[in-house]
Amino acid sequence: MDQKEQKILAATTAVDTLIKDGKIFSGMKIGLGTGSTALPAVKRLAERIEDGTLKDIKAVVTSFQTENYCKDLGIPVYTLNDRAIDGQLDLAIDGADEIDPKNNLIKGGGAALLLEKIVAYNSKFYAIVADESKSVATVGTKFPLPVEIIGGARRAVEKKLNEMGAKCVLRDGVRKCGPVITDNGNQILDCTWEDPVDPAKMEDEIAKITGVVEVGFFTKLRPTAFIAHSDGTVEIR
């Protein structure tokens, strides 16, 4: 299986395992992630609505990308603040850029880390869907850590991150001059370290820097991961 097929397999398996195919589910509040693995999960949810096994779903999205996709598919979109959601989700499904054996994550490759973390941390159950390329021994050695920052604090934050041993690159827009502007109006510094760092400690330390909005390490949750492999199997851990 190629990478795209693995993403679809992981996403579909997660939905049909967590929301068991064949039974009817009603009224679930579901957080929906962003990216090329999360979207097939959204598509599968739409199919389950269509076949009548999923009723009255309430979705909370993590990006404009996912909001547009839900609207195209006719999935009703709410915010965490809506009374029907009341700040608490039953389930969140999302992709990841890296996942280690303890299910620590790096997220934010699609610059949606802020809402992704808010949704994840306010969900009773958190599922990660990924192809096998995302599985690593140590997070933060290959994929640069995204840090969402207030643009006006860029140099100050960068200096603090440099003192913590990180090299930082301001993420550039594609088909747009200048930096990526996140869905929340902020900018992204992609950070790398020469040697492995402690992701839990770094998540806390970086979050304390004034001007940092959110950090792409997700270490405070223990998601259930659905990782699809090229041989067509899905590892659930």
Ligand code: 5RP
């Ligand atoms: C977006 C994310 C995505 O979940 C992450 O980048 C993985 O994306 P993909 O499934 O397209 O590889 O964190 O901010």
